[in-house]
Amino acid sequence: MTAWQIVILASIVCVALKVAGYLIPPKAFEHPTVARIANLMTVALLAALIGVQTLGVGQAIQVDARVPAVLVAAVLYALRVPFVVVVIAAALVAAGIRMLT
Amino acid sequence: MMATQRTPEERAALRSGLAVGLATAVYGISFGALATLSGLDVWQTCFLSLVMFTGGSQFALIGVLASGGLAAGPAAITSAALLGTRNVFYSIRMAPVIGPGFWRRAAAAQLTIDESVAVSTAQTTPSAQRVGFWVTGLAIYLGWNLTTLVGALIGDLLGDVSAYGLDAAAAAAFLGLLWPRLKERQTQAVAVAAAVVAMLLTPVLVPGLPVLVAAGVALVVGGFNLFGAKGGHA
Incomplete structure (x- = not known):
């Protein structure tokens, strides 16, 4: 697939999902189990992405400067530091460690 | 107006x-x-x-x-x-x-x-x-x-x-x-389990797939309502 095909197809699917909620009768999604799974799906995907982004290199697992950077980010989020500041701090921690090692 | x-x-x-x-x-x-x-x-x-x-x-x-x-x-x-x-x-x-x-x-x-x-x-x-x-x-x-x-x-x-x-x-x-x-026990459990599943599968599957399989954790935990508010699980 080309990058444009991926970008356009994924965008269409995401817009369709938003539109769907305004079109379908609400009853179809009233079941609490369905709502719970949808909520947990978001959590599972984000957590898996964090893992892959922190430790993955292609198909290998590698512990490097990203790990301390993400730990710093977790501490900063716990201290209620704003998102953008945390993201920049994480980048700086990783870049700093790479410069020194 | x-x-x-x-x-x-x-x-x-x-x-x-x-x-x-x-x-x-x-x-x-x-x-x-x-x-x-x-x-x-x-x-x-x-x-x-x-x-x-x-x-x-x-x-x-x-x-x-x-x-x-x-x-x-x-x-x-x-x-x-x-x-x-x-x-x-x-x-x-x-x-x-x-x-x-x-x-x-x-x-x-x-x-x-x-x-x-x-x-x-x-x-x-x-x-x-x-x-x-x-x-x-x-x-x-x-x-x-x-x-x-x-x-x-x-x-x-x-x-x-x-x-x-x-x-x-x-x-x-x-x-x-x-x-x-991450406020509830159930979401915390799903987050940890999904991250572990994605890591374990990374060497085995092509990039991208481990994340999708890890989403299955939500199906299992949500479907059976494991670690839910009423369950009282450890």
């Missing part, structure tokens, strides 16, 4: 909508930078913010592309779609607030995201809920697209990802999206 004075509730909704809108719009910088560093060009990056316009899915798409390249395209699309499913529930909740009318609903659908729904549902009167939704959604739409462009141009200039620590920034960005959802 002109003749009626805004109620205190509507003014409160307007204020919180603008505050949340401005704060969220700034994330666009990180999205724009990370998207170009994942291999997309500036136009593709801006297309995502203009059309897809749902932060979690946008970050997921570029995250999978960054680790797996264009070959991981189907997995990237599926990740974005699965993360976008929560918007279906947001739309259902917003439909009565928005009211009838094709164009109004079409515009509302595009602006239905975490933040606009959160601000809207936090308001106490129906009119304030409407104001909260539209103000938040529009503020974020404008801001997010502007900052995406700025971030994409910055990312385009920066070049090599890892040298600048931007791969770690992407992980930190996902963590920021996850953080507010």
